[in-house]
Amino acid sequence: RGADLVRRRRRRRGLAAKSTEKGVLSGGMAAWAGNFDCASCGRQRLIGAEFSKNMLEKKRKDPKATLRCKQCVESAAAAEREQAAKRQAERAPAADDEKHTCSACKAALPTSAFNRTQLSKGPEKQRCQQCVAASEQxxxxxxxxxxxxxxxxxxxxxxxxxxxxxxxxxxxxxxxxxxxxxxxxxxxKPVVLGRGRTRGASRRGRGAGAR
Ligand SMILES: [Zn+2]
Ligand SMILES: [Zn+2]
Known part of the structure; x- marks a missing residue:
């Protein structure tokens, strides 16, 4: 174990010297395998940990493959999500701008002017909230x-x-x-019991008692 430790120290010293030469001197792990470049942000001599497994696999299969670091991949994904949210937000009011014609007052009104049950009846029967309220009154x-x-x-x-x-x-x-x-x-409404029903029931009851 002691020999192992010595070997590691020696290796670290060697790398540190190398880093100093290049003026990188990020020390520690960063100095271990800095031979990956990011084609997106332009950072160079990055370690493998800066890249996803898939990126490293791509590089292993094709040494000429251009790589993008995790940071760049993530910020690209975030930008993509932002774009998607923006598109969604732009689409939402457009859907709400849809006009429906009231079968009673014949006005073309936005969705918000109708109850959902009214719209489900279709253009022939749907009535706007005002018309529904008016007819109820x-x-x-x-x-x-x-x-x-x-x-x-x-x-x-x-x-x-x-x-x-x-x-x-x-x-x-x-x-x-x-x-x-x-x-x-x-x-x-006043509840009036049907005479026939009452009589029928009592007759059945009496009949059963007589037998
Ligand atoms: Zn990058
Ligand atoms: Zn109406």
């Missing part, structure tokens, strides 16, 4: 108008029954009016 107004009308008719019928109708008529019109009032307040 419209149908809501129509519903309210219908309810108001039904309520006022029920009220008139109830008043007429109270003035001159039978007890049954009075009860029926009052109940109908109350149901509409309740619907207007709660927004829920």
């Amino acid at each position: 419209e149908s809501q107004a129509a519903v309210e108008e219908r309810q108001r009308k039904a309520l006022s008719e029920a009220k008139t019928a109830m008043q007429r029954a109270e003035a001159s109708g039978s007890v049954a008529e009075k009860l029926a019109t009052s109940a109908a009016h109350a149901a509409l009032e309740a619907e207007r307040v709660t927004g829920l």
Whole structure:
């Protein structure tokens, strides 16, 4: 082991001397195998570690091959990535500039003016957000108008029954009016159980009990 150490020291001394001669004097590992040049940045007498395995393999197969150091390869890759990101960024707003025609107002509007579900319906049916909102307000107004009308008719019928109708008529019109009032307040339609269903169920039950 001692002999090995001596040999190594001797070798290092020799290389150091050589480096000094060339004026490189980077010392240590850099002095070991500085016979690779980078064709890209122009640095010369670089060690193998400055290059990728693939670059060194290329050089081994073809001594005339031009090499690029890891730094240059990496900065080229970074520049490439930057370019790709730039292209992507340029492409993105272009896609967003795409115009779609609203089937209701016939305006050509950007994608952002539509809900995704509307665009999926296609040009024949798609409507812009404004048109969708307007028609929703419209149908809501129509519903309210219908309810108001039904309520006022029920009220008139109830008043007429109270003035001159039978007890049954009075009860029926009052109940109908109350149901509409309740619907207007709660927004829920009154639940009326079907008579047939109830009777059918009870008949089945009774039949089973009799047997
Ligand atoms: Zn380089
Ligand atoms: Zn529209």
